[in-house]
Amino acid sequence: MTQRTRTIRNAALVGVSTALLGITAPVTASAAPERGSSESLAWGACEGAGLDPRQQCATLRVPMDHADPDSPRIDIAVSRIPSEKPAARRGVLLLIAGGPGGSSLNDPSGKGQKLPQDVRDTYDLVGFAPRGLAPSTSVDCGLDHGDLATSRLRPWPAPDGSVDENMATARRMAEACARNGGELIRHLSTANEARDIDRLRAALGERRISAWGTSYGTYVGAVYAQKFPHRTDRFVLDSVDDPDPARVNRAWLAAHEQGVEDTFPHFAAWASEPGNPDRLARTAAEVRPMFLRLAARLDREPLPWPGANPAELNGNVLRQTMLDSLYSPGRYPTLARLMRAAQEGTVPPAPQAPPEAVLQNVTAVGAGTLCNDVAWPTSRAVYEKGVAESRAKYPLTAGMPRNAMLCAAWPYPPREAPVRITDEGPSNVLLVSNERDVATPxxxxxxxxxxxxxxxxxxxxxxxxHNPYLANGNACGDRTASRFLATGQRPGADVRCD
Incomplete structure (x- = not known):
């Protein structure tokens, strides 16, 4: 797989999950062990271009159903780069990706190399593709091409606030997942990912593991630390999810309304700076009404957009682009240029989508996890009420954060209650969060x-x-997290990094 193909895969999935990986076929491990025994890993070369030559790959086999001793085994693709200073090695640092639907399989070669030298000396860097996500044993819902549009996967209401089409879309997509997802899609959940991680810990021969979890990976890390508290060493949770056990994933979707309100003023200030080649207005105060007017106009009069999915620039596509662009200040020009083009009645070249098979896989993993973790309301009235309230209070997001995803029609009840995160366990977690984060406020x-x-x-x-540590944060936050990973030194109380 070429570097360009991997870049396409990684870049286009903000609305579905976080980054994907580019490794294709890790070495197969030994046969499944007896229940309760330790799986061994057969490390070998990774396939794929552009990887650090030190990165090794293997496959871990885990039960599809951890509660069933006779459950079929599925594959979990695993990677590692060993400690760069064996004499200083403490253990392993598990890199837990966001999503659901993201993978850390190429992260030892990627963002892991941004870690300071003393952290890379202290740990083997370990990544993995979660259950359901290729090249682990994969799932696919076989969705219609149109339902893979990011503005469709995010449940944007109709311009008048109606959720009728969203409910119909939820039924169609959920039925496709039930028809095509096989037995595995019923066993995708955060709790099962945590159980898989503990199987991986044992296979690595480690009594305890450290972790760096980002975005959804912070919830995975928290669930692991709750279920296996004495198997944890040093945990950094970066861009932290709300662990509300009553709503879980619904709370994360709802958080976007506040996340946009927190972040849009920063975009508006940037978009009004003198000398900015993508400047939209003379003052920051002009940018918000400009965006709202443009979105309303595109609701009424969409522009054809050949090659895009959907093949038009409508108000919700603009809103989705806004949401995607606020993930990082480096993406602000994408929104500004789309706004300028739309104001002139034109469109830029259509964004290049990843291969459809990748989208199908990532979407299925996200759907299975989101819908299996917690029961979603099935009543249209619940979503109608939430959308109306959200539209009135948060016009930038037009009601989307309280709308009906495909989980509103999911045919399978959760197999277990969501994990309640508590204060029972060792004091070894460092949370890192930006003040202005569109996805995890x-x-x-x-x-x-x-x-x-x-x-x-x-x-x-x-x-x-989004993702302050070593990405969109500052030197103070980076130093604090790196020092904790390398030495275990953690602030004695909550701190603010200006």
Whole structure:
């Protein structure tokens, strides 16, 4: 697989999950062990171009159903780069990707190399593709091409606020997943990912593991630390999800309304800066009404957009582009240029989509996890009420964060209750969150901090964007997290990094 193909795969999935990987076929491990025994890993070369030559790959076999001793085994693709200074090695640092539907399989070669030298000396860097996500044993819902549009996967209401089409779309997509997803899609969940991680820990021969989880990976890390507290060493949870056990994933979707409100003023200030080649207005105050007017106009009069999915630029496509672009200040030009083109009645070249098979796989993993973790309301009235309230209070997101995803029609009840995160366990968690984060607003991090109690310390970073540590944060936040991973030294209380 070429570097260009991997880049396409990684770049286009913000609305579905986080980054994908480019490794195709890891070495197969030994046959499934007896229940309760340790799986061994047969490490070998990874396939794919552009990887660090030190990265090794293997396959771990785990039960599809951890509660069934006779359950079929499925494959979990695993990678690692060993500690760069064996004499200083403490253990393994598991890289847990966002999503659901993201993978850390190429992260030892990728973002893992951004870690300071003393952290890379301290740990083997370990990545994995979660259950259901290729090249692990994969799932696919066989969705219609149109339903793979990001503005369709995000449940944007109709221009008048109606959720009728969203409910119909939810039924169609859920039926496709039930028809084509096989038995595995029923066993995708955060709790099962945590169980898979503990199988991986044992296979690596480690008594405890450290972890760096980002976005959805923070919830995975928190669930693992709740289910296996004495198997944890040093945990950094970066861009922290709200662990509300009553809503779980619904709370994450709802968080976008506040996340956009927190972040859009930063975009508006950037879009009004003198000398900015993508400047939209003379003052920041002009940008918000400009966006709202343009979205309303595109609701009424969409522009044809050949090659895009959907093949038109309508108000919801503009809103989805806004949401995607606020993930990082580096993406602001994408939104500004689309707004300028639309104001002139034109469109830029259609964004290049990843291969459809990749979209199908990522979407199925996301759907299975989101819908199996917690029961979603099935009543149209619940979503109608939520959308109306959200549209009135948060016009930028037009009701989407409280709308009906395909989980509203999911045919399978959850197999277990969501994990409740508590303060029972060792005090070894560092939370890192930006003040302005469109996807995981600071409010969610504060709820995770409250749930973990004495187990955690929160680092609030005065920065904008998703994933503060070594990405969209600042030097103070980066130093604090790196020092904790390398030495175990953690602030004695919550801190703010200006």
């Amino acid at each position: 600071l409010a969610g991090a504060l709820r995770m901090r409250e749930a973990l109690g004495r187990r955690a310390v929160l680092v609030t970073v005065d920065s904008t964007g």
